[in-house]
Amino acid sequence: MTDDHTLLAEDLTVGYGDRTIIEGLSLRIPSGRITAIVGPNACGKSTLLRSMSRLLTPRAGHVLLDGAAVHRMPAKELARTLGLLPQSPTAPEGITVSDLVGRGRNPHHGIFSRWTTADDEAVAEALAATETLELADRAVDELSGGQRQRVWIAMALAQRTDLLLLDEPTTFLDVSHQIEVLDLLTDLNRNRGVTVVMVLHDLNLAARYADHLVAMREGSIVTAGPAEHVLTAETVEAVFGIRNEVITDPRSGKPLMLPLGRYHVDTA
Template sequence: MAVIDNSLEARGLTLGYQTRTIVDRLDAVVPEGRVTVIVGANACGKSTLLRALAGLLIPSAGRILLGGEDVRGMSPKKLARRLGFLPQAASAPDGVTVAELVARGRFPHQRFLQQWSSDDADAVNGAMRATGVDGLRERAIDELSGGQRQRVWIAMLLAQQTPVMLLDEPTTYLDIAHQMEVLELCRRLNRIEQRTIVLVLHDLDQACRYADHLIVMRGGRILRSGAPAAVMSEEVVAEAFGLRALVQPHPVTGSPMVVPIAPVESIDREVLE
């Protein structure tokens, strides 16, 4: 069986909304079979970049390549068999149950003459077990807490069974224990099934802990990228986030740990006064 190339990259990418440019002439490579985490201050372009990687935004310049093929030339169903995307704020129609929503992840794999199969059922059941929502299968989505809803959406993405998964702030609405569960699940999918995972996260410690490859953005461009230990520094935190901080090894994991001190502007003001 031929090996399918699932490499993902942006070349000369420029993105924007109406007359405002968000991402400007950006080049990025997502290492295949690794966990990549994108971080940056609010409005730096990280979610815009992720949507473009998913083929949901048409660039004004540049290309997104999946396996060397421009995603704009792929049919929606073909792209959805290879790449799954979970947005920040997903919504479902009123009355849809957990099982029904997770089952929608199987749409790209269904054929005209065979609408449902045992493979579909296995994928849906496995995804719900993996995310801990199996006991909610008959509940309506609009009856669930924010954290429960988020896990259901992740289950739908898992049921899609794509080799590349893009998740925009997947820990939103989750308490710290469930945040860890989601990130550990992403790491297991990567390590055991070799899925390529791309996450947008706000928590820098979590980003450094779970990323193989870290992308730090500032002002629509990539400030630094590479292994977390090589990328995350006090200078990078100050430049990307306007924050003075200590960066030191985590006492348990050894990954970079960011200890905030104060916004750079506050420090400058104190010096001036």
């Protein structure tokens, strides 16, 4: 099992150029749980995740990992505890799948350290878990979008961190692979105690798989808590501006959101 860690944002203000995206935001990530951040496009979900992983420096406020500001921590020290799968990552031209996944082990190596059996095991386990073992010798730029996404997830898994942040990990994946990825992240959480934070667009998958939901709009947190508290018809309409109905999923017991457009709706 992993160690417990505290990850929180305090009065965070972040932006790009002259534009402020997030202002005065505070959020505590539940340790050892799965958190899903949801909200409309351009509401600040990815900006928040990038700030919490120190890719973006805040204009004000702090992101604290175990009480220490992440933006002041040495990069390798942070990367041994916290891993990030960003949105639309890029790989060096011609790099093979096995070499890319192996780069997930870099935070565990010093200048003079050598590749070990533990590194081989971490890479093999990550390839097997993401069903990319048969792609190991292929060049990453030859793969389909869905295959590449699974390879990037494998690299994040090979890093073997206690906290894992993923920005839209199900992008480019068909529905079967979306479920496989979310099942895999649940396995990591339940079997190893990994704290998972992910941005998801599918509200129903977020409600089914996350212990804790964070709903954002226009750079602010509208509400946060368990799915039953967050995924309500009123909150969905306030956050996404769409009429909807929320029922109980008969299989998971979690809330299930039904969007109501102008067509194909029984108004009787």
